[in-house]
Structure formats: C-alpha cells, structure tokens
Amino acid sequence: MxxxxxxxxxxxxxxxxxxxxxxxxxxxxxxxxxxxxxxxxxxxxxxxxxxxxxxxxxxxxxxxxxxxxxxxxxxxxxxxxxxxxxxxxxxxxxxxxxxxxxxxxxxxxxxxxxxxxxxxxxxxxxxxxxxxxxxxxxxxxxxxxKIEKKAKKIDKLIQKSKRVDNTTKSKVSVIQTLDSLKMNILKPNQNLTMFSASSKLKLNIYDAGKVDGDKINIYVNGSIFLRNYSVDKNIKQLTIPLSSKSTLIEVLAINTGTISPNTAKIEIVDQKNNINTLTRLKQGEKTSITIVKINSF
The missing domain is CATH 2.40.128 (Lipocalin)
Structure with missing residues (x-):
C-alpha cells in the first residue's frame, strides 16, 4: 500500500x-x-x-x-x-x-x-x-x-580506504543505515493508526538501550493511564480495552533523562499482530497511536 x-x-x-x-x-x-x-x-x-x-x-x-x-x-x-x-x-x-x-x-x-x-x-x-x-x-x-552482505563489504572498504579521514569513517556506516530502516520510529506529533479486531490491546514498555532515567506519561482517550513512569529494562505491561470505534493512545515525554532524546521501546500487541515501535522525543513532546476497530472502518 x-x-x-x-x-x-x-x-x-x-x-x-x-x-x-x-x-x-x-x-x-x-x-x-x-x-x-x-x-x-x-x-x-x-x-x-x-x-x-x-x-x-x-x-x-x-x-x-x-x-x-x-x-x-x-x-x-x-x-x-x-x-x-x-x-x-x-x-x-x-x-x-x-x-x-x-x-x-x-x-x-x-x-x-x-x-x-x-x-x-x-x-x-x-x-x-x-x-x-x-x-x-x-x-x-x-x-x-545479500544486501546486508554487500553493505558490510562497503563498510570494510570505507574503513580501509586511505582517502577517507578517520572522522568520516567513524560517522559513516552503511549497515547501520540499513538497520535504521528496520526501526519503526514514533516521531513527535506523528500518529500511527493500527487496525484491530481485538477487544483489548497490550502495550509492553521498556528501555531497549541504556537506562538513563527517561520518564513518560501514557494517556488513553485524553485521560491519564500511566503517570510519571521511569522506563527501564523491566517490561511494563498495560492492558487497554478497545470498547469504542477508535481508541487514542498518547505518549508524552516528561524529561530526556541523562541522554537525549527520550526513548522508549513500545510493543503494540493484539490477538493477531505485534508491532515494535521506538519513541524519540524531547521533553514535552508527544506522539500518538490510534487503534481503529476493523469492523467500524
């Protein structure tokens, strides 16, 4: 599509x-x-x-x-x-x-x-x-x-090249660029719409990188659902009922911890799908997820 x-x-x-x-x-x-x-x-x-x-x-x-x-x-x-x-x-x-x-x-x-x-x-x-x-x-x-194998070869050629300075070598990585394409980033003021036939949804929230004190709020249809939560390695599981035609879930970055930006790995799970996302927000920024019931779309 x-x-x-x-x-x-x-x-x-x-x-x-x-x-x-x-x-x-x-x-x-x-x-x-x-x-x-x-x-x-x-x-x-x-x-x-x-x-x-x-x-x-x-x-x-x-x-x-x-x-x-x-x-x-x-x-x-x-x-x-x-x-x-x-x-x-x-x-x-x-x-x-x-x-x-x-x-x-x-x-x-x-x-x-x-x-x-x-x-x-x-x-x-x-x-x-x-x-x-x-x-x-x-x-x-x-x-x-095969694309990834080709990318690794290109990275090796760049690292061996005498024409490329060390500063550039440290910043350029084709394989990292490819890896970034696999990440589903939830950007500030962006909305991801998911279609679901489930009666409830689970959010698994954790820090997939270095724990640095990031805190978030979760809102469901405008009401606070999880307040001032410190994201860490432990998975925080939320169960959200999908009782209406459309359910709005918002993630607000309260701070940026010791390392900016505020990042939280959020797995969106229903009876059929598992969508892995990653937030990247500055303090005060918000991103959203809208769940639309399939039989109402």
Missing amino acids: FKKSKYFPFILILLLFNDAIYSQDEQEYLGVIKLNDSSFISYRLNLIEDTNLISGYSITDIGGDHETKSNITGEYNSKTNMLSFKEVGIIYTKSVVSDYDFCYIHFEGKFKNIDSKKNIEGKFIGLYNDGSNCINGEIKLRNIE
Whole structure:
C-alpha cells in the first residue's frame, strides 16, 4: 500500500545494483517501487510460501511520513513459474486514514521458484478498495540478507580506504543505515493508526538501550493511564480495552533523562499482530497511536 511520497532512502540506490539474491523458506526483500510518474518509494516485502500459497506483509515508504504495513496474500504456480501477490489489508499506517486514499499493489510475474536465487522485478497495478485503478508502476527488489552482505563489504572498504579521514569513517556506516530502516520510529506529533479486531490491546514498555532515567506519561482517550513512569529494562505491561470505534493512545515525554532524546521501546500487541515501535522525543513532546476497530472502518 502506498501514498505518493518524496521519501526514499538514498542508500538503497547503491545497494540495489547488486544482482546477488539469497533465498530461504521465509524470504525478506528490500528495494523500491517506481511509479509511472518516475517517483520512487522504498518497499520491503516478506514472503512465506506454504504449498504454493503465499502470505506475509509489505512495508511501504520505510521511515517516511506515509510508512504503511499491509498484509500480503497470493500464490505461486510451480508449473508456469508465475508468482502473484497483492496487498489485502492495512496493519498500520502513518498516513491520514481515508479508505479511498490507499492504493494496494497487485503483482504478477515470472519467478523460477520460491527457493530460487532470482530477484523480484516486474510491473504492478495499483487498485483502490473498490477495484478502481489508482496508479501503476514497477517493482525492483533484492533479498535483504545479500544486501546486508554487500553493505558490510562497503563498510570494510570505507574503513580501509586511505582517502577517507578517520572522522568520516567513524560517522559513516552503511549497515547501520540499513538497520535504521528496520526501526519503526514514533516521531513527535506523528500518529500511527493500527487496525484491530481485538477487544483489548497490550502495550509492553521498556528501555531497549541504556537506562538513563527517561520518564513518560501514557494517556488513553485524553485521560491519564500511566503517570510519571521511569522506563527501564523491566517490561511494563498495560492492558487497554478497545470498547469504542477508535481508541487514542498518547505518549508524552516528561524529561530526556541523562541522554537525549527520550526513548522508549513500545510493543503494540493484539490477538493477531505485534508491532515494535521506538519513541524519540524531547521533553514535552508527544506522539500518538490510534487503534481503529476493523469492523467500524
């Protein structure tokens, strides 16, 4: 699923020229989708194959203002070597939610087999929920493990280079840039919308890095739910009832501890999904999570 966006991690351009690809039962791919208007959007794809049936998820506009995770369903025909998949529903999005704003990718192309060492490339069509066309384009994906291997080689070349000064060497890391793309950052004044059919939700809150005295407040629908909590290595579990069509959860940074910014690892868990997020807030800044009941959307 995508909305048009100018965001695109430049580092992918370098790595996508590597033709190598790694395959495994559950495969992860990273790359871009190119829209017909020539704009690029970062794209991550997880594929699981079980007796020719495809499941998994996609993440579009990684780290951007419109980052969206969608469910994937499809099939692989081993006789014709055709792979087809489509995005069928949103798990979460950082876009403003409107049913007809979202364009779902439908892809079909030749693929030797799910365990082959082939790239995923080809044209896709984009469809709204009502089946009408939105925007089409092309997919260009490489296996994530091979991209990471390529990144490590580039980092080694940079560290060995006599043309790069030590200050630059200490600041530049392609592999760290890739790792940052895996993190779901909750930015100040940003809202993440999650879709859920559950009657309740769990938040697991802890410090995944160095404990430095960060404190937060948690609000649910405008009322204080957790006050002046010091985030540490111990997991603080909150159970939040989802009794209304929409539930607003807000995280407020009370301070920045001894190391700025205020960071808290927050796992959002319902009966089907587990979304790992990380807040990065200055004192007084707030980020929010909106839970929308699927049967009301």
